Amino acid sequence: MRLSATQRFIERALEGGWKKGHWEFLGLVDRTEEPLARFSNLRTVGASVHSVSVASILLDPAAWQAVGKVEFWPDENPDPEDTGSYMPTWLLYMHGLIGALAEGKSVEEYLATIV
Numbered sequence: 001m002r003l004s005a006t007q008r009f010i011e012r013a014l015e016g017g018w019k020k021g022h023w024e025f026l027g028l029v030d031r032t033e034e035p036l037a038r039f040s041n042l043r044t045v046g047a048s049v050h051s052v053s054v055a056s057i058l059l060d061p062a063a064w065q066a067v068g069k070v071e072f073w074p075d076e077n078p079d080p081e082d083t084g085s086y087m088p089t090w091l092l093y094m095h096g097l098i099g100a101l102a103e104g105k106s107v108e109e110y111l112a113t114i115v
Contacts, residue, residue: 005115006054008115009067009115010057010063013063017066046070054107062092065090070114076088097110
């Protein structure tokens with residue numbers, strides 16, 4: 001089964017250390033006894049299932065930093081507004097999501113361009 005870009009983002013965030021040791025992404029658990037859950041269903045390891053909104057994940061800078069580690073994003077990129085400053089790539093991409101939404105694109109469309 002092909003993962004959505006949103007699912008890939010969450011998987012990579014967890015792989016990169018976001019909420020390390022605290023959360024298990026049920027949609028990616030490779031056990032036949034686990035039903036496939038919606039991508040927003042996370043479980044505390046060894047405990048109950050919690051629905052975590054995708055919005056809260058996408059608004060967490062630590063999730064973006066963790067994805068950046070897995071995707072090998074460079075530490076810094078020139079500021080797209082050309083102010084002469086530099087910003088971390090994860091922050092550039094996080095800001096890019098807001099721009100994409102303002103342009104009428106979906107979260108899925110935007111994430112597909114970066115993961």
